[in-house]
Amino acid sequence: MTTQPTGKQLHHRAEGSPTAPPLFLGPSLGTSMALWDKVAPELSITHRVVRWDLPGHGGSPADLIGPGATVDELAGLVLSLADSLGIDRFSYAGVSLGGAVGLHLAAHHPERVESLAVICSSAHFNGSKPWQERAALVRAEGLAGLAESANSRWFTPGFTVPELVEDHRTADPDAYAACCDALGAFDIRERLPRIAAPALLVAGREDPATPPAHLREIADAVPGAALTEIPRASHLAPAEQPEAVLTALRAHFGGGARRGMDVRREVLGDAHVDRAQARQSPFTARFQDFISRYAWGEIWTDPTLSRRERSLITLTALVAHGHYDELAMHVRAARRNGLTPEEIGAVLLQSAVYCGVPAANSAFAVAQRVLSEEDEATG
Structure with missing residues (x-):
């Protein structure tokens, strides 16, 4: 049973039209919603994007979780946030621990998850021992030392995002350690075949933490799942290769535009739509997408x-x-x-x-x- 938080909520930011399809974006351990800075604004053109911070990270209260925390608890916090925003069903994309939360939601709460993207994550994180050791280290010494190795764990050589490294350094040690507990206890492999939401797996080809084989394992087990590998990307692909991640997510979450195109053809006829598509150029492409998604995918499909x-x-x-x-x-x-x-x-x-x-x-x-x-x- 998912634990529901009382009182306090996850810190979050909502972007895009309140009437657009909702899309939640989950972060990686040690980062904040800033992980999505180069992707979320573009996604908010077509979706109501809700970014959230892990407990003790960014603006979220540290005492939302404690020692022995689980991914189930984190998923409960996300559902509580969705409820507070009046969102019943949503699409979801998450990185690493945020991706594990998405897998848990899709497997245990299928009625809430419309579509799923799991980025640089895994169905298991190599057992509990390394995470127990990291949690003990952080509880004893804080995060300053661990943050020194963030670049090598997160990015390809020569690349960095100083703001994210600073997020790592300033996260609450106890909440960070509790998130380590959650990663150590997480293993959802047996439930993967039950996931019914359309699923996209995105792997960073140079990711040492969750290499492509981890994402391939999920893709092979989830019915109908697709796998994309992004070159020159390590563990935080949305920060290092935002355009490639954005392209993959747009294609996966573009259901409104596809539905709108079907209605557009039914009402206006194939000949007209084919002519409009033939005239489309890079300059007009976003406008055509807007017409298909908003006018035809939302307004003309409203059953009122x-x-x-x-x-x-x-x-x-x-x-x-x-x-x-x-x-x-x-x-x-x-x-x-x-x-x-x-x-x-x-x-x-x-x-x-x-x-x-x-x-x-x-x-x-x-x-x-x-x-x-x-x-x-x-x-």
């Missing part, structure tokens, strides 16, 4: 209104603003959504009253042309 009703509203709005090229496209869409020519005419007549006779006059001309073309096409 039927597609017929949405066509009625859209026709009126296009007449009001004089967007007659778009109007022609949406007259065709309205026919696909079940509107008769008589109903389309009634909408335009209503628009004449509230949007103006000249606007409706132009709209009738456009609609008549489109409907005549449809009549000719059907004989």
